[in-house]
Amino acid sequence: MTERADQFSITLAQLNPTVGDVAGNATKVRAARARARADGADLVVLSELFIAGYPPEDLVLKPAFQSACRAAVEELARETADGGPAVLVGTPWVDDGKLYNACVFLDEGRIAAIRYKVNLPNYGVFDEKRVFARGPASGPVAIRGVRVGVPICEDTWLEESAEYENIVECLAETGAEILVVPNGSPYARGKADIRLSVSVARVTESGLPLVYLNQVGGQDELVFDGASFALNADLSVAAQLPAFEESITTLRWKREAGGWRCNGPVASVLDDDKADYAACVLGLRDYVGKNGFPGVLLGVSGGIDSALCAAIAVDALGADR
Structure with a gap:
């Protein structure tokens, strides 16, 4: 049985991937992990579909590209045998003939767990139902003695309905202690307030602290502003990363009577x-x-x-x- 941890350090890698540049994106993962290791972190987190770049559109339908992403992830997994931080990174993933928007957990030289995006957005600039299969709802991932829930982007965004499963509720009921949410959320005026209100609703429902990691950078007509943040279970801001620039920041969480808590850096954000x-x-x-x-x-x-x-x-x- 894994020993219960009382401290847990998460490095947020708010970085700028390039769609299609699998090798370059994997290099960014390595650099972020090296920083996380220097900071003594337990885990480094990267954004949604980071290995492919986001949004990859029809590129993910090409078998050669799917294989390239898988090979890059497997190589990164092998590198975690060095005893350094574990890695959570987004990638397209084929399982049993179906293509998923996945987040893989890499630790101790292997792919230790995989979580799939359940709720696929199909509005505005998003058309994920066209290219990805809907994943099953899953419980938290055990990372260094901490049960981490990994809802992917849209899995936190909308209320439960006939179309949408309440993934956060499922994670809370199955023992998650912290929610870590990888995102590919494009910028629009006022979007930061919307993200915060959505996350506040999920924290209120679950009683769990939440880490919201967003990518940064431009891709065709979209711009991703980063502006990642974390909330404590009492809804106080645990950390705020800058907007429109890359940032690698390590957050140190401590287990208290009411659960996990962090007092990290709070950057000012443009509006x-x-x-x-x-x-x-x-x-x-x-x-x-x-x-x-x-x-x-x-x-x-x-x-x-x-x-x-x-x-x-x-x-x-x-x-x-």
């Missing part, structure tokens, strides 16, 4: 016009960089819109590009 501008800058930078373009060409009329576009381009790429 309204400043956040919109930061999203434009990040989106342009990644669109140019991830597509390998040398720079951009601007036709400037002298109007306010041209001036704004020029300012965004300079802030994103530098004046020389």
Whole structure:
């Protein structure tokens, strides 16, 4: 039987994956794990479908890409035999002929557990029902003496209905002590408040602390703002990571009479016009960089819109590009 832990350190790797760059994304996992190890962390967490990059769209339907993601995960799993931190990382995963949006738990040189996304979004920019199979509801994962629930993104977002299972309730009933939620949640004005209210509702229902890890970066027309956070069971903010930039932050949780609690760093987060501008800058930078373009060409009329576009381009790429 695993000994009960009284301290638990989680490294949040709020990073910028590139869709299709399996090797590059795996390299980012290794770098994050090295930081986590230096911090003495038990676990390092990466965002939804990180190995593939998010959203991978039809790329995940290609068998060669599925195999590349699996091979990268298996290699990362073998590397955890060194006694360092365990890893929770998102990846597409084929099981019994079905393709899932999965989060794999890597520890002691092996794939120790796999959790599948149950509630697949099918609205707005999301069409996951088209490419992924619905996973089964599962209980928590035992990580270094702590039972960690791993609902994936949409599994925390909507109330229970005929279409949606209450995954958080299932995890609470099966003994979860902390909820760790990997996300690929794109930016929109006011989105941070919506995420917080959704998470507050899940903490209130379950009585469990919650770690919300979001990716950062631009992908086509979407921008992911990061702005990851954690809530204690009493709804106080345990930590807040910055928005629109990569961040690797280790949170140290302690078991108290009422459960797990953390007092981590709280960064200030941009909102309204400043956040919109930061999203434009990040989106342009990644669109140019991830597509390998040398720079951009601007036709400037002298109007306010041209001036704004020029300012965004300079802030994103530098004046020389």
